[in-house]
Amino acid sequence: MFSKFTLALVGGVSTFAMPVINRAVDNTQPAGSNPGSLASGAEYLGPQKSNNSCVKRDLGFTGQISGKWYAVFGDTNYCAPGVTDSTSMLATAGGFYGMVRDSISAMTDNVLETHDLHLNSDTPVAYPLQFVPYNSSWGEDESTGFGGTSLCETNATADEGLIFYAVNENVAGIKGAGVAKVKVVNGVPTVIQRFGDSGYWWNASTTPRYGDVAAYRDEKSDYIYALGGAPNSAVGYAMSDYVYQARVKAKDAFNLSQYEYWQGRAAGWSSELPTHFDSTTAVMWNSGQGTIMWSPHYNCYFFVHTAPGGTDILIRTAPSPEGPWSNDVTVYTATVKEFGGMVYAGVSHPYLDPTGKTLTISYTNYPADTEAIRLTFN
Template sequence: MVRDSVSAMTSDPLVVHDLNLNNDKPVPHQLQLVPFNSAWGETNVYGFGGTSLCETDAVSATAALFYLVNANDAGLKGAGVAKVQVINGTPTVTQRYGDNGWWWNSTDTPRYGDVCAYRDVNSEYIYAYGGAPTSITDWGQSAYVYLVRVKASEAFDLSKYQYWWGLQQGWKSTVLTSFTSETAVWWGTGQGQIVYSPYYQCYILVNMGNGGSDVKLRTAPAPEGPWTADVKVYTATPIDGGLTYAGVAHPYLDPTGRTLVVSWTNNNNIEVIRISFSK
């Protein structure tokens, strides 16, 4: 069973080029992107919720992949980082970090990178956003999202990460242990993606909300915020009552930022819209 794979986008958001194929006949199928490791107790039914490839070195075509290890019935294990390198034209996971394939235990640490991760175009940092620890069971409190950052050149060194402790305390090398509205960066989104808008000169978060079918945008002057409330730009129609989730932005299709193409998953289908902006 393949739980996650990789494809290359094209200039047409409705067309992708599937990569990392096997030798199946007559139609090859995609291989697993994040490899299972039986030494860590992983099987082919484990899920790896990857959200973002963040470039760490353009010369060597290397990136950091943030992902969440999901053992299904056994629950979430932890959030981790993998090194991805381009081998024979295909992004390939060459190393997973952590003693068990992840760094941040889901029980008592935010699931950094599970909501989104962003390579800031205006600085040397990667920002990774994650949901609350699973030990927080209150619905309202569990909907807060927390933030960590690291210089792109140091993304594979856990000791270099800095944790956002809120506006009053700022960035610290100490792992976050206080999970409140003050230490969170925002509330109430599922998986999404951040882009920088050259048109509006601000950061935009594309998300599908915390459940529901609305495509939403919120903005901030900096990756840590403060973030505005969401603005709904579109409502998707769930296919056969399925889930709509994982809003993804494609800013490379319009470098001016006057429009933004957004895609999302709708019950195992990918849907796409183009948003036009004005001042």
């Protein structure tokens, strides 16, 4: 099995002084080998559906609290009362009934079957309620988007975790990135507190949207990692596609002062927010939203994601969450639903095979169909 990399991690030591950064260094250049190329095949499994509701939705980022796995979906469209088949919902007059901006489901041992949580009382088919609640005192309403990524466990004994999310005011754009505390109440993950005076900690005007690309509770350390897109002030194809990174120890995840920010491989981590946004402070470039996981089969980290605006499911690898990340390997090319379509949000389901010999991946086939494949590795 592949277990060695040509480059070792440099830095990674916390510091409380703003580091000196070498502006000539591009920290996002791919490095090392990618064992993802050793995948011997991909099997298309089919569409992912709810076993207790009738919905179409996107995203579905996976994460676990206390050993149970959940998926956080984005825009969740639900059918008209009495409709039990969502297949043609968006194409049938009267099929679409309403939408919430995010929802949560329990995963089962079949990736194609989810069990939706926080359902309302409608009959004969109940529909999901919104997972991250909007707050009208912050100027939010039912149209406000909450682009959440994976749940991350913070305290298994207390059945607690967190979710990172981006507050999206649609035409006005993304306002900021926030953190919410999640507690499993009566077997259901429930948002019990959102942080920040306006519902978010990181203002998107001047700060990366930490957590909106990926969020990951590292199995190999005490840290939670949050990868986010460039601030709104970064314009242009190159500058807007850099991805930045923050981390925090799980026990300190609800204390903003305990977060550290990646300043590049030479400078490492700092408690100071970066003020310069380019290849010297970014952790990677040109990725879609995805999930990070540890591969026990190859003894490295996988970042499962999609080609921005494309149809490819990709894996890049690294010896640590800080990188350096390898080139992408295309492990599957999806068949899109319509002309000019695309796929997005690469989601790993590592709990389905703890050996890592196989890996199940789900993704969104535009506009609102989540589908799954299974890879087998050599």
